Amino acid sequence: MFNYKKQILIPLLVVALILSAAMATLFFSAYRLIELGRVGDKVENARYQIITLQKSLVEAETSRRGYLLTYSLVFAGSYDQSIQDFAQTYDQLLTHLKDFPELQTELTQVKTLTGANYDQMKFVSQIQQTDGSYSPHLSSLRKDTSIMGQINAHLKNADILLLNKKTSIDQEISHSLKATILGSILLVVLIVVVLVIGYRKTINLFEITVKSKSMAEAMSHDAHYDVLTDLPNRRQFETYLNRLISLARRNKESFAIFYMDLDGFKNINDQYGHDAGDEALVFAANRFLDALRQSDFIARLGGDEFAAIIHRYRNRSELTGLSNRVIRYINKEFEVKGHKSQLGVSIGIACYPADADDADSLIRMADLAMYEAKRAGKNRAEFAVAPEGNLIEY
Numbered sequence: 001m002f003n004y005k006k007q008i009l010i011p012l013l014v015v016a017l018i019l020s021a022a023m024a025t026l027f028f029s030a031y032r033l034i035e036l037g038r039v040g041d042k043v044e045n046a047r048y049q050i051i052t053l054q055k056s057l058v059e060a061e062t063s064r065r066g067y068l069l070t071y072s073l074v075f076a077g078s079y080d081q082s083i084q085d086f087a088q089t090y091d092q093l094l095t096h097l098k099d100f101p102e103l104q105t106e107l108t109q110v111k112t113l114t115g116a117n118y119d120q121m122k123f124v125s126q127i128q129q130t131d132g133s134y135s136p137h138l139s140s141l142r143k144d145t146s147i148m149g150q151i152n153a154h155l156k157n158a159d160i161l162l163l164n165k166k167t168s169i170d171q172e173i174s175h176s177l178k179a180t181i182l183g184s185i186l187l188v189v190l191i192v193v194v195l196v197i198g199y200r201k202t203i204n205l206f207e208i209t210v211k212s213k214s215m216a217e218a219m220s221h222d223a224h225y226d227v228l229t230d231l232p233n234r235r236q237f238e239t240y241l242n243r244l245i246s247l248a249r250r251n252k253e254s255f256a257i258f259y260m261d262l263d264g265f266k267n268i269n270d271q272y273g274h275d276a277g278d279e280a281l282v283f284a285a286n287r288f289l290d291a292l293r294q295s296d297f298i299a300r301l302g303g304d305e306f307a308a309i310i311h312r313y314r315n316r317s318e319l320t321g322l323s324n325r326v327i328r329y330i331n332k333e334f335e336v337k338g339h340k341s342q343l344g345v346s347i348g349i350a351c352y353p354a355d356a357d358d359a360d361s362l363i364r365m366a367d368l369a370m371y372e373a374k375r376a377g378k379n380r381a382e383f384a385v386a387p388e389g390n391l392i393e394y
């Protein structure tokens with residue numbers, strides 16, 4: 001039986017769960033990539049700021065020397081400008097490097113050393129201005145040329161730290177990118193698999209629905225028709241008869257039923273086997289169909305008993321003629337399992353409303369008449385004998 005929960009709901013939930021997990025992982029990977037890219041940009045920016053810082057230091061140094069040598073105010077102006085640039089770039093760098101605490105030590109050192117260097121520069125300029133370029137104080141002060149070297153060394157360290165950071169970020173980006181690409185491929189494969197399985201499941205469901213529909217149709221057919229002859233069965237016959245009686249009662253119409261029992265059928269069964277008997281039953285069914293009109297209703301009641309409903313007959317002699325025709329058709333020789341055989345039929349005829357006006361009584365009357373035909377020598381038809389006072393004819 002089709003289980004909606006097991007075959008649709010649970011697989012759908014599992015697929016939805018897997019897809020959600022895959023998509024969440026992909027989303028996280030993509031977000032991580034963006035984040036790494038942002039940190040990478042920050043590192044690049046910081047490296048650029050370090051170079052700018054270094055440049056302003058070199059410019060300050062150069063301008064100071066120029067000024068000391070020439071006393072030209074052009075150099076003094078550039079010197080002051082470079083100091084300002086340094087302060088500004090340094091502050092910017094600090095804001096950029098908030099996320100890199102490992103660089104703080106190097107930068108503090110740079111700041112301290114630069115401060116000392118500028119103080120020394122200022123001091124030298126003052127001495128030079130007051131005491132002249134050959135002041136004895138100057139020679140001792142100029143000797144400390146290592147400050148710039150130290151500043152450069154700290155800046156280089158800071159840059160190396162940033163470079164390392166950049167390398168590890170690049171590696172992480174590369175891993176994340178690979179994971180994202182792999183995840184995307186897996187997701188696409190997963191979606192394709194889900195679609196293919198879903199498609200096949202739908203086809204299966206469709207087939208099951210069609211199959212169960214045709215099975216239901218077959219079962220409904222089997223419930224109303226005889227499997228061997230494909231004639232309506234007793235239940236269908238009774239339903240039809242009841243409906244017909246209601247209609248006939250309203251329209252004041254008459255009809256007759258033939259209750260027909262084969263003669264000599266058991267012999268075929270006994271002589272040639274059950275399969276041969278079945279063939280004989282199919283032969284008899286076809287003979288009944290041939291002998292009667294298409295509008296007449298023919299059913300197999302069970303065993304070798306059949307019944308027919310003859311609509312709107314004119315008079316009893318018409319029914320006699322029709323029953324004789326049925327007998328003639330049934331008496332035709334036929335072959336079963338290579339043996340020539342022959343059947344007879346005893347027919348009991350009951351008329352509505354003359355003999356009875358309900359289905360059960362009508363069937364019983366026809367059955368009794370059929371037994372009368374058997375008793376009278378078989379292969380003949382007998383009319384039912386209506387009870388006193390029931391002889392209505394339309």
Ligand SMILES: Nc1nc2c(ncn2[C@@H]2O[C@H](COP(=O)(O)OP(=O)(O)OP(=O)(O)O)[C@@H](O)[C@H]2O)c(=O)[nH]1
Pocket residue numbers: 228261262263264265266267269273274275276277278281302303304
């Ligand atoms: N092959 C076959 N035999 C069946 C089927 N249904 C019932 N029979 C057999 O049909 C036989 C009917 O017996 P009878 O009605 O006595 O047979 P008969 O030779 O026509 O005898 P009378 O009715 O007395 O003339 C029984 O032996 C049942 O077993 C069927 O579907 N197929």
